Amino acid sequence: MAEEDLRAAVAAGALAAREGHRPLLQAIVEVARAIFGARAASIMLLDHSAGELVFQAVTGEGEDTLVGRRISSATGIAGWVAQSGQPLVVEDVANDPRFAREEARRTGYVPKGLMAAPLLRDDRVLGVLNVLDRPERRRFSAAEMDLLGLFANQASVALDLLLQAQRIETLLGTAGDELEAVAELAMRIDRLDEDRRAAAVRLLRDLVDIVGS
């Protein structure tokens, strides 16, 4: 196991972090929905290996049923956005039976309009932010695209944190007892006063030397 991963796992002391990020994602979709006056908003995570998008947070239509639901990233508007890395805004997609296709029908709600932006972090596409059915009263403006971008940036940061927490959890899950023991040790040392902590760290360094040889 890479030292970097071990360090990440140990530093995670916050293993409960994963649950902490869900409300953040939820808050982002709720604010996005409110700002755009939209009927629904959602954040999807791109599962590269499965070629699927997974609903992580949903507000409005579908909020009770969609989280965890998977759709193909090979087709449809959200799929295009995830693959192209470009945002897209369309209105009247309800006229488009293939957008509504099984995917949208399965969600039980067929939107008339959709704004979708890719969630990017460094050089990775993490997922897609969707805002569904904003009011038709006005033309879509460049300013709204900027606003969508701001939300997408925020959502990307939150989603990245969630992914890191998941990764650490997986790491701990597959590494067996030793990492858990190290994490436990790190937490306990962290709680010591300064002198005892310094002593404990010296002791650990000695241990590393012994184990290392």
Place this chain on the structure above:
Amino acid sequence: MSETQEGKTTEPEVDLPAWSLRRDDPRARALPRSWPHRIDRKWAWSGSDGAGVRVAIVDSGIDGDHELVGGLQRAVAVEKTADGEWKVGDDDAGDLAGHGTACAGIVRSFAPRSELWSVRVLGAGFKGGAGALLTGLRWAIEQGCEVVNLSLSTPKRDTAALLHEIADDAYFGGSVFVASAHNLDVRSYPWRFSSVVSVASHDGEDPYEFLYNPDPPVEFFARGMDIEVAWLDRTRIIAAGNSFATAHMTGICALILGKHPALTPFQLKTVLRETASNMRES
């Protein structure tokens, strides 16, 4: 190289460094100065319908039967073979998202007699890498497509180096890449390369209004908001995004090249600048 008193040049004793040019090389001959003093839209594309220009739409596929598209010259898809190679083959899947059809319809609205080539790089084969994109772009250049519409970008830096090479090959080989700038504040490629025509949106309504940006990396702004576009299943929708602005510039490039097929990408860029809506007489 030294000059004698008679003003004639003498041949140097040593070879010139790589990539240099001897003045007696045929490439140093005078070239015809074919442009008028004033480059305006009338000169640039008046009377052109894009005939003879091959336009590749590298995207999600195209529904060639859509009334706004009106037929394709050819449709191919880049797919991964069982042994992991990317391969270009004929495609009958149509459009998997609607987006490629939308772009094709826009190009057609400018250049009704241009040839449309669908190069599908998105879809099932795309997951897990940019190999499809690189293969599709390379293929479009090899086919001699004069204009390549690219409404995609990738943030991957390792892919960027390969894209850069392809974009430069296109530029020198006579294919113009027209690439969407990112709508978000994101560093992605290939639109940031100087060898492509990069496009973002303005929110005007005139399809022929495009602006030169003196402050790149985005070089041009074209109509990209609230546009009726072709979509799946012969429908039309209202859409917005830099992709559609890009398709507008692609259409205009096709018009110009239809009338002036000998223009190099660098000349074409200059024509675009001179004919931009925000150019004024000095």
